[in-house]
Amino acid sequence: MRLLRRQRAAPRAKTGRPAERYLIAGADEARRLGHGSIGTEHVLLALTRDPAGPAATILRELGVTHGDIAASPCLAGTPSRRIDADALATLGIDLENVRERLEETFGPGALEQTRAGCLGVMPRLKIALAYAVDFAAEGPVREEHMLLALLSVPDSLAAHILAERGVTLAKVESLVGER
Amino acid sequence: MIEPANVVAQTASKDPEVGLRGVASLRALLEAVEELQVRRARELGWSWQQIAELLGVSKQAVHQKYGTGSRRGQRRFR
Numbered sequence: 001m002r003l004l005r006r007q008r009a010a011p012r013a014k015t016g017r018p019a020e021r022y023l024i025a026g027a028d029e030a031r032r033l034g035h036g037s038i039g040t041e042h043v044l045l046a047l048t049r050d051p052a053g054p055a056a057t058i059l060r061e062l063g064v065t066h067g068d069i070a071a072s073p074c075l076a077g078t079p080s081r082r083i084d085a086d087a088l089a090t091l092g093i094d095l096e097n098v099r100e101r102l103e104e105t106f107g108p109g110a111l112e113q114t115r116a117g118c119l120g121v122m123p124r125l126k127i128a129l130a131y132a133v134d135f136a137a138e139g140p141v142r143e144e145h146m147l148l149a150l151l152s153v154p155d156s157l158a159a160h161i162l163a164e165r166g167v168t169l170a171k172v173e174s175l176v177g178e179r
Numbered sequence: 180m181i182e183p184a185n186v187v188a189q190t191a192s193k194d195p196e197v198g199l200r201g202v203a204s205l206r207a208l209l210e211a212v213e214e215l216q217v218r219r220a221r222e223l224g225w226s227w228q229q230i231a232e233l234l235g236v237s238k239q240a241v242h243q244k245y246g247t248g249s250r251r252g253q254r255r256f257r
Contacts, residue, residue, distance in 0.1 A: 083208050117211040
């Protein structure tokens with residue numbers, strides 16, 4: 001029984017985490033929406049938040065704005081946080097109050113550092129982040145690479161949202177190639 | 180002044196969906212608080228036995244959940 005239960009630790013990445021900033025930006029979007037995990041749709045939202053950014057510029061040329069993406073019904077499908085403030089409020093529990101008390105003892109962000117309180121990362125986003133690193137080859141992972149990567153993952157929510165507005169991998173590739 | 184939370188509770192507590200969502204969130208909150216407390220107790224040098232007694236579970240149960248070698252929770256993201 002012991003043998004069956006024992007699990008090996010995940011191997012440590014040999015180099016840095018070149019695409020981590022996109023994961024962090026996606027986490028901010030997920031948190032803002034009250035979602036329980038970070039998906040490709042959140043990274044897409046983050047990429048387009050700055051209208052002057054490279055990804056936002058490419059998408060604007062293809063007729064898609066941040067507002068279009070934020071308004072997509074696809075975003076409603078993402079599961080909400082496991083610790084949901086509204087659900088707790090129905091029991092008379094004020095999550096902010098609980099959070100404050102926990103942070104007094106355990107420091108800022110304590111709740112987010114637990115298994116139940118942290119954000120998950122959706123499998124398709126993991127694949128997309130790996131693709132982004134591939135697109136960047138040896139260089140830094142730029143926004144264009146991340147956008148291409150999101151579109152390269154079949155069935156990713158980001159690709160789906162963009163496909164609904166006529167944006168395909170081929171179209172973005174040709175625009176990136178022109179630069 | 181009526182708190183918004185109370186209004187929600189009064190209007191929606193009879194709906195099972197609302198009730199079950201509350202239970203799920205409460206359980207997740209419980210898990211989070213337990214993890215924080217157990218981790219801190221261990222850092223302060225408490226034994227698994229002492230922690231288990233206060234939690235009202237076996238020391239094996241709490242060790243299996245939070246002990247070293249438990250891979251759960253190593254890959255977390257805030």
